[in-house]
Amino acid sequence: MQAPDAIPKILGKSLIALEVDYVRRGLRAPRQVGFHLRYVISGAIESKVNxxxxxxxxxxxxxxxxxxxxxxxxxxxxxxxxxxxAVFVLDTNDNTLTMPTKYALDSLR
Structure with missing residues (x-):
């Protein structure tokens, strides 16, 4: 993963943009750490948030x-x-974009 870029004139905040590949019926279940915007480049996504x-x-x-x-x-x-x-705005010193939840950890067992 590339390092986040500092946002000029917004001290302590950085921005990172990543392409996320979802395989057929691919599943993820993390908790977001920073502000997050997603734009669907191709295909279709199902998402339930809270x-x-x-x-x-x-x-x-x-x-x-x-x-x-x-x-x-x-x-x-x-x-x-x-x-x-996926575009994240996060604290500059934070390298974590998502954290696993109990649900995500249980689904890996």
């Missing part, structure tokens, strides 16, 4: 504040990959 469910298609975007929990974050397709661009 109590809100959001199916998103190519060219759609959504925002998440810090601390929200993804109980669902996955590729909506059983046959095609999906790729969102």
């Amino acid at each position: 109590d809100g469910y959001a199916p998103l298609s190519c060219s759609e975007s959504w925002y998440e504040p810090p601390g929200v929990i993804h109980s669902i974050s996955r590729n909506a397709s059983k046959t095609e990959p999906a790729k969102p661009l």
Whole structure:
């Protein structure tokens, strides 16, 4: 992962943008650490954040504040990959973008 870039004139905050590859029916379930914006570059994503469910298609975007929990974050397709661009704004000294939740750890067992 590349290092976040400092945001000029906003002391203590940095920005990082990453492409996320979701394989067919790929699943992730972390808790967000920083402010987070996603834009779907290709495919479709299903996401449940706290109590809100959001199916998103190519060219759609959504925002998440810090601390929200993804109980669902996955590729909506059983046959095609999906790729969102994830943009995080975080504290400059923080290298962690997400933290595993109990749900995520249990799903790995």
